[in-house]
Amino acid sequence: AQSVTQLGSHVSVSEGALVLLRCNYSSSVPPYLFWYVQYPNQGLQLLLKYTSAATLVKGINGFEAEFKKSETSFHLTKPSAHMSDAAEYFCAVSGEDYKLSFGAGTTVTVRA
Amino acid sequence: DAGVTQSPTHLIKTRGQQVTLRCSPKSGHDTVSWYQQALGQGPQFIFQYYEEEERQRGNFPDRFSGHQFPNYSSELNVNALLLGDSALYLCASLEVSRTDTQYFGPGTRLTVL
Numbered sequence: 001a002q003s004v005t006q007l008g009s010h011v012s013v014s015e016g017a018l019v020l021l022r023c024n025y026s027s028s029v030p031p032y033l034f035w036y037v038q039y040p041n042q043g044l045q046l047l048l049k050y051t052s053a054a055t056l057v058k059g060i061n062g063f064e065a066e067f068k069k070s071e072t073s074f075h076l077t078k079p080s081a082h083m084s085d086a087a088e089y090f091c092a093v094s095g096e097d098y099k100l101s102f103g104a105g106t107t108v109t110v111r112a
Numbered sequence: 113d114a115g116v117t118q119s120p121t122h123l124i125k126t127r128g129q130q131v132t133l134r135c136s137p138k139s140g141h142d143t144v145s146w147y148q149q150a151l152g153q154g155p156q157f158i159f160q161y162y163e164e165e166e167r168q169r170g171n172f173p174d175r176f177s178g179h180q181f182p183n184y185s186s187e188l189n190v191n192a193l194l195l196g197d198s199a200l201y202l203c204a205s206l207e208v209s210r211t212d213t214q215y216f217g218p219g220t221r222l223t224v225l
Contacts, residue, residue: 032212043116043202044155044216051212090154098143098206099168100214102154 002027002093004074006103014111019063019078021106023091026072031093033074034100035065038088047089050074061085086110114139116205116217124223125193133188133220137205143167144186145214146178149200161186162208190222198224 007022025031032051036044048059055067061084065076074091091103117136125131137144143162147155157170161180180186184205190197200221204214 034213036216041221043218044204046213046215049213092154094212097160097168098145098208098212098214099157099160099170100145100147100155100204101157102147104154105152 002029002031002095002101004033004091004093004101004103006089006091006106008106009104010107010109012109012111013081015083016080019076019081019085019108021076021089021091021108023074023076023103024072025074025091025093027093027095029095031095033065033067034092034094035059035063035074035076036090036092036102038090038105040087044090047076081108081110083110083112116141116203116215118201118203118217118220120220121218122221122223124225126225127193127195129193129224130189130191131193131222133190133201133203133222135186135188135203135205135217137184137186137203138215141205141207141215142184143206143208144180144184145204146186146188147202147204148172149202149219151199155202158188193224195224198222 035047050067092100145160146158149155160168164180200219202219203217206214
């Protein structure tokens with residue numbers, strides 16, 4: 001079975017500041033890890049994914065995440081926040097069964 | 113290339129009624145999964161369909177059932193609606209043999225009164 005824990009339900013950052021969203025996973029098999037973003041009243045959009053290739057994964061909109069097996073972590077970062085980054089972010093894990101298990105989500109607000 | 117589409121976008125039902133939600137997968141995708149997202153929570157896996165059969169199921173009661181058609185589109189049926197069934201229902205699709213990435217539709221917002 002797989003699960004993820006997102007640390008911090010709400011993150012507030014200033015425009016131009018670093019965005020750091022934390023995710024720890026638990027998996028009995030080599031995991032596939034994902035970060036999705038959800039804007040109000042919309043579905044989920046894939047930001048990036050880790051599937052056992054490079055441990056540093058680059059995604060869309062300037063986001064990246066690093067897979068650290070020793071820490072069972074897959075934290076999401078963006079060097080400089082933009083107002084358009086305000087949204088809900090979900091970390092998710094699956095095995096080869098493609099059944100996604102999501103975290104509870106982290107709401108990001110960006111201050112001007 | 114159209115992405116995953118879902119219908120309707122919003123739905124209001126009363127307790128005890130039945131509802132059917134529909135999903136058309138992204139072109140070329142043969143696997144459809146359904147997720148329930150309650151307000152303020154992450155999505156929860158309901159079930160997955162491949163080759164017109166339910167392949168996996170999450171921790172949801174038998175009131176939740178589904179179907180996949182030969183064109184890979186899918187339906188989610190919920191019987192005997194409860195207030196707690198109010199949620200955003202998301203459909204996701206992928207092509208099992210070619211990708212490990214699921215693409216999500218915009219969802220159907222179900223309100224049970």
